[in-house]
Amino acid sequence: MKRNATAVWNGSLKEGAGKLTTQSTTLKDTQYSFKSRFEEGVGTNPEELIAAAHAGCFTMQLSAYITEAGFEIESIETKCDIDLVDGTIISSQLTVQAKLKEITEDAFQQLVTKAEKNCPVSKVLNAAISSTATLV
Numbered sequence: 619m620k621r622n623a624t625a626v627w628n629g630s631l632k633e634g635a636g637k638l639t640t641q642s643t644t645l646k647d648t649q650y651s652f653k654s655r656f657e658e659g660v661g662t663n664p665e666e667l668i669a670a671a672h673a674g675c676f677t678m679q680l681s682a683y684i685t686e687a688g689f690e691i692e693s694i695e696t697k698c699d700i701d702l703v704d705g706t707i708i709s710s711q712l713t714v715q716a717k718l719k720e721i722t723e724d725a726f727q728q729l730v731t732k733a734e735k736n737c738p739v740s741k742v743l744n745a746a747i748s749s750t751a752t753l754v
Contacts, residue, residue, distance in 0.1 A: 625650075638662065665700040665707065672710050672739045673698035676749075679737035683729045684718060692717035707745045714751035726753055 623645070627636035637647040645662075653659025673696045684691055694716045701709040714730060730751040734740060740747050 665702050669698040669700045675737040675739035680733035689721045690719040709746040712749040715754050717754050
């Protein structure tokens with residue numbers, strides 16, 4: 619399976635702007651710029667997209683492991699914070715809240731750690747990855 623996205627950039631780094639389009643067209647000519655990346659401009663940015671990808675990937679992987687272990691999922695919500703320092707993504711922090719039936723805290727934490735290490739996006743990131751998970 620292959621997926622793709624396209625970036626088009628016009629102009630200089632600080633004054634220019636770009637547009638992102640994904641294969642599915644969920645993003646279609648979505649704007650991004652220096653301001654949306656490093657300041658508070660309108661549009662998205664690569665780190666935000668990586669955060670979305672990591673949160674989504676991790677949550678699906680955790681869902682698979684929970685189901686495989688025989689537990690029922692009511693909901694899983696994951697927030698991902700990407701930390702960019704001096705031009706390098708140094709960490710990805712996953713914050714998870716899950717409503718599950720009949721699972722112990724220990725079993726839940728083991729599955730979270732397994733998903734943290736094994737989701738495909740975690741594997742591609744060269745950064746410290748950590749998670750905080752709460753059963754609700």
